[in-house]
Amino acid sequence: MDIAALVSDPAAWAALITLIVMEVVLGIDNLIFISILSNKLPEHQRARTRRIGIALALVMRLALLSTLAFIVGLTQPVFSLPWQGPPGAYGEPAFDLAFSWRDLILIAGGLFLVWKATTEIHEKVQPSDGHGIMDTGGKVISNMGAAIFQIILLDLVFSIDSILTAVGMTEHLPIMITAVVVTVLIMLLAADPLANFINNNPTVVMLALGFLLMIGAVLIADGFGVHVPKGYIYAAMAFSAGVEALNMMARRKRPTVEDKILH
Known part of the structure; x- marks a missing residue:
């Protein structure tokens, strides 16, 4: 179906709106992480780091969209572990513990997110003496490059999840690209207000870290085949x-x- 046919197709518009809503919801996790991480930099570097992180998320999503066959292939099992689950009605194992590249990426991203959130919570409860991570007002990350590197790692995980969601909802590449671009633009507009709100409300920081901890646990569970x-x-x-x-x-x-x- 060409672009003109998509523009005149009500079903295509419905798919686009639905996909944008889904992508925005999925993007909240990424935005919370970027906000918390950027707030730990010197003030003059925060807005720039957020813009770079969100721009990288857009580049990564568009790059993944250009390799849809590869992305879909990530869901194919690459190895399995011998797992004797609870016996079924006929004595067979309840399920087969097989892992795809997507599963491994989700598990690695979830572990990183759990580690990062746990470390941040620990430092909020017991701030360091200035040689490492400090409280909300401290310069936690030594330079912007370190923050961007961590953002890239999580961008990869959230981008793959985002693109697989898009692939599952529509088969039209223009709709996927439009939804991704609109979503990232919304994230860009919301980044500074959200980061400032989190920075100005210490209790919200702890709540956001709790969200990241929960999201990390869900990613790990998803990687092991437990879909919440x-x-x-x-x-x-x-x-x-x-x-x-x-x-x-x-x-x-x-x-x-x-x-x-x-x-």
Whole structure:
């Protein structure tokens, strides 16, 4: 189907809108990681690092789209492990523990995310003496290159997940490319406000790190063939964010109530 036919096809527009929404939701994880990491740099490097990280995410997604056959091939099993699961109705193993390249990438990315989130949480609870990672106001990463390198690693994991989602929702490459570009533009617009909000609210930093820890665990589980519905994950994140929003409102109201009592 050519571009003109896609433009005039309502089903194509519906697929595009649905895919953009899905990509934006999947991009939230990537954006949270970029925001937390960039906030640990000197202030004059933060916005530039975020823009570079998001631009690299776009380049990586477009590069992966240009090799769709290769990406689809990543889902083919490359090896399996002998696994005797619980017996089924006829005594056969419940499932076969086979791994594809996608599974291995998800497991590696999940382990990296769990390690990174755990390290950050530890440093928030027990800040270092200035020789390593410090608290929110500290210069945690020695240079912008180190931050960008870590962003690239997670960009790869999230990009593969994003492209495989796109491939599963539509077969038209122009729709995939348009959805990816629009999604990355939305991420670019939201990056600075989100990063500033996280930086100005220390409790939100801990909540975001908790999100990353949960996402890392889900990636590992997905790599081992345990598929947790994404709706459950984002519903839990939305509920937690709502509770934190109520806590923030309560903290803002508290001084006003105390002033009334004093007067």
